Amino acid sequence: MTHLSMEQLLATREPGLEPQVRSWRDHLENCPACRAESDRLDQRTAQLKSLPTLAPGRDLFLAVREKAARERRLKQVRRMVFAGLAVAASVTIAFVSLRHQASQDRTLVAADPELAEVMSQSKGLERAIEGLDQDRQVVDGRTIAVTTSLEDQLARVDQQIEAVGLMDQQARQQRMLKLWRERVGLLDALVDVHLTGARYVGF
Amino acid sequence: MDSYRLANAEVVLPGLRAGDPAAQEALYRAFEAPVYNLARRICRTTEDAEDVMQEAFIEVFRSIGQFRGDGSLWGWVRTVTASKALMRLRRNKYRDTDELPEDILPFKKEDTALRMDLETALERLSETSRAVVWLHDVEGYTHEEISTMMDRTVSFSKSQLARAHTRLRRWLGEEARQ
Numbered sequence: 001m002t003h004l005s006m007e008q009l010l011a012t013r014e015p016g017l018e019p020q021v022r023s024w025r026d027h028l029e030n031c032p033a034c035r036a037e038s039d040r041l042d043q044r045t046a047q048l049k050s051l052p053t054l055a056p057g058r059d060l061f062l063a064v065r066e067k068a069a070r071e072r073r074l075k076q077v078r079r080m081v082f083a084g085l086a087v088a089a090s091v092t093i094a095f096v097s098l099r100h101q102a103s104q105d106r107t108l109v110a111a112d113p114e115l116a117e118v119m120s121q122s123k124g125l126e127r128a129i130e131g132l133d134q135d136r137q138v139v140d141g142r143t144i145a146v147t148t149s150l151e152d153q154l155a156r157v158d159q160q161i162e163a164v165g166l167m168d169q170q171a172r173q174q175r176m177l178k179l180w181r182e183r184v185g186l187l188d189a190l191v192d193v194h195l196t197g198a199r200y201v202g203f
Numbered sequence: 204m205d206s207y208r209l210a211n212a213e214v215v216l217p218g219l220r221a222g223d224p225a226a227q228e229a230l231y232r233a234f235e236a237p238v239y240n241l242a243r244r245i246c247r248t249t250e251d252a253e254d255v256m257q258e259a260f261i262e263v264f265r266s267i268g269q270f271r272g273d274g275s276l277w278g279w280v281r282t283v284t285a286s287k288a289l290m291r292l293r294r295n296k297y298r299d300t301d302e303l304p305e306d307i308l309p310f311k312k313e314d315t316a317l318r319m320d321l322e323t324a325l326e327r328l329s330e331t332s333r334a335v336v337w338l339h340d341v342e343g344y345t346h347e348e349i350s351t352m353m354d355r356t357v358s359f360s361k362s363q364l365a366r367a368h369t370r371l372r373r374w375l376g377e378e379a380r381q
Binding site (some may be wrong): 006049058 | 228
């Protein structure tokens with residue numbers, strides 16, 4: 001009589017209904033020697049499971065924590081490097097866009113002396129504001145509110161000036177002049193606020 | 204082995220995800236022994252087992268965000284440990300499918316008829332066979348799971364298990380069938 005091999009004996013314990021495996025299971029049921037072998041296999045498995053748990057000879061937590069922390073730091077540095085590269089890329093794109101915008105503005109200024117004059121006034125007022133000691137001049141909440149409102153309006157005008165670049169040449173020229181005049185008016189008001197306080201500029 | 208559970212796993216999980224050292228230590232203390240035991244049962248030396256344990260915990264701390272909580276935390280930590288231990292075996296070029304050559308083992312060929320204790324017999328198996336027998340019989344992994352972790356076929360895992368049991372039976376001096 002041919003007994004089951006170890007591989008066949010183990011296969012009878014696995015899920016599966018293949019005819020071959022079924023025939024091995026039938027054999028196992030009818031063969032006392034193979035059943036005894038199966039019992040020994042069970043005992044061996046039980047003994048393996050009951051082997052003592054081996055413990056590390058030393059406490060390795062500090063080493064683990066140090067390595068984990070080092071890895072976290074490296075990860076942060078890597079993230080910062082990637083963020084820096086992203087910022088550098090954005091700055092490059094912004095610089096290229098600004099140069100493009102500036103070249104469009106130069107074309108408009110050359111074609112319209114009035115616009116050139118308004119833009120020059122705007123620059124003069126900006127320089128005047130920069131020259132003021134704003135920390136000393138802005139002393140009350142009302143002045144701060146008016147200043148903020150004027151600066152918001154200026155930001156909106158600047159956005160519109162940028163958008164004008166998309167219009168056709170003639171419309172662009174007219175719109176640009178209007179917006180730059182508005183800008184000069186706002187800057188003028190801002191200078192007054194800084195010099196005299198909010199109550200003198202009609203807010 | 205499923206008795207190894209962190210009683211308050213839900214409490215430490217947010218801390219682990221935030222990289223809190225106290226939560227990491229709580230997890231380490233809870234699983235230190237079973238993680239080392241699994242690593243040591245697969246690796247041949249205590250040094251390798253210690254390295255595997257460190258790698259496993261660092262991996263757990265790093266990847267805790269991937270633990271969805273579908274199974275037990277210990278089940279997940281155990282799989283990470285087993286993978287690291289098996290990687291270590293591959294790295295150490297212990298990919299032999301037979302046990303170590305008899306001449307480098309600390310007993311002579313005729314000693315194989317002597318009754319060994321299970322610990323010694325287990326130690327004498329090749330890394331691959333020992334890993335398969337431990338993962339299958341003790342940790343309860345299926346042949347499919349073992350073959351995936353070892354990057355081998357299911358039949359490889361089955362034949363390694365059969366080979367291991369055949370050798371253990373002989374070395375343990377168990378009676379052969381009539």
